[in-house]
Amino acid sequence: EAQVTQNPRYLITVTGKKLTVTCSQNMNHEYMSWYRQDPGLGLRQIYYSMNVEVTDKGDVPEGYKVSRKEKRNFPLILESPSPNQTSLYFCASSRVGQPQHFGDGTRLSIL
Amino acid sequence: KNQVEQSPQSLIILEGKNCTLQCNYTVSPFSNLRWYKQDTGRGPVSLTIMTFSENTKSNGRYTATLDADTKQSSLHITASQLSDSASYICVVSLREGTYKYIFGTGTRLKVLA
Numbered sequence: 001e002a003q004v005t006q007n008p009r010y011l012i013t014v015t016g017k018k019l020t021v022t023c024s025q026n027m028n029h030e031y032m033s034w035y036r037q038d039p040g041l042g043l044r045q046i047y048y049s050m051n052v053e054v055t056d057k058g059d060v061p062e063g064y065k066v067s068r069k070e071k072r073n074f075p076l077i078l079e080s081p082s083p084n085q086t087s088l089y090f091c092a093s094s095r096v097g098q099p100q101h102f103g104d105g106t107r108l109s110i111l
Numbered sequence: 112k113n114q115v116e117q118s119p120q121s122l123i124i125l126e127g128k129n130c131t132l133q134c135n136y137t138v139s140p141f142s143n144l145r146w147y148k149q150d151t152g153r154g155p156v157s158l159t160i161m162t163f164s165e166n167t168k169s170n171g172r173y174t175a176t177l178d179a180d181t182k183q184s185s186l187h188i189t190a191s192q193l194s195d196s197a198s199y200i201c202v203v204s205l206r207e208g209t210y211k212y213i214f215g216t217g218t219r220l221k222v223l224a
Contacts, residue, residue, distance in 0.1 A: 008125060031210060042115075042200065042216040043155075058211065090154050099121070099145060100212075102154025 002027045006091050008105035013081060014111050021076045021106050023091030029101070031094045032074040033058070034066065036087040037105075043090065049074055050096075081110045113138045115203050115215035123221045128191055134184040134201030134220045146175050146186050147200045149217065155200055158186070191222045 004025045013019055025032065033048035035058075049068040059088030063085055065077040074093075078085060086109050092100035115136045124130050136144070147155035156165045159168045159175040161184070168175050172195075174187045188195055201215040 033122050033210070033212075035214075040216060043214040044210055048210050082172075092154070096180070099147075099157030099160055100155075102156070 001099065004091055004093055004101050004103040006089070006106045008106060009104065010107050012109045012111065015082055016080050019078050019081060019108075020042075021078075021091075021108070023074045023076065023103060024072050025074075025093040025101070026069065026072065027093060027095075027101065029093035029095055030071070031090050031096060031100075032068065033100065034064070034074070034076045035092065036085075037062065037090060038087050046076070046089075062095045078108075080093060081108075083110050086110045113203075113205070114214050115201055115213050117199075117201050117215040117218050120216070121219040121221070123192055123223060126193055126222050126224050127150060129187065129189050130191060130220065131215065132186045132188075132199050132201075132220070134186070134215055136184070136201070136203045136213070136215075137184050138203040138213050139181075140205060141179070141182075144175075144177055144184050145181060145202045145204070146173070146184075147202060149200055151197070158199075164166045173208045188220075191220075193222050193224060196220060196222045 034046040035043040047066040049055045089106045091103045094100040118133045137186040146159045149155040161177045172189045177184045198217040200217045205211045
């Protein structure tokens with residue numbers, strides 16, 4: 001089954017404790033992207049990647065890092081999480097120019 | 112500033128009725144516009160995609176229109192069903208090759224029996 005898998009689905013952690021949210025897709029898509037969704041603001045793009053070793057900033061990259069060492073994986077790293085990064089995060093992938101396939105989201109709470 | 116605005120914010124209709132959701136955008140340069148459906152607790156799922164040259168596209172009971180001159184799009188849902196209850200998100204992508212997307216805040220639709 002074609003899917004985008006995010007882990008964990010839920011995480012409560014504390015300020016400053018490094019964390020990684022993993023994202024994996026099994027569709028051999030070139031393009032992958034991370035978004036955060038906050039009430040009243042809609043989805044905002046954090047980082048995206050057009051292929052292995054090619055990443056670029058979206059609209060809200062501050063406080064986040066990504067890497068794309070393999071085509072199927074695109075982890076999101078929060079080196080020193082802060083409470084304003086509490087949000088619902090989505091990973092997505094697609095072929096170039098095609099609709100994105102989204103994961104089911106990761107709800108992060110940073111205390 | 113690139114923006115996508117949707118209206119109404121929320122809508123309640125009775126099962127079987129039709130409804131129309133609106134999307135206005137000020138995004139340049141424009142590449143294409145997509146509508147997504149997002150069920151509670153799930154990621155968005157694509158409904159339609161429209162390029163600059165298309166003005167209508169259908170997907171079952173969903174019909175999207177695009178007026179590139181006025182920078183407006185609408186999503187019309189015909190004969191609504193309970194399963195249509197969800198948020199509907201309008202997404203505009205900038206010119207091809209940039210892979211940047213501007214999302215609207217969505218319209219939350221509730222269909223009542």
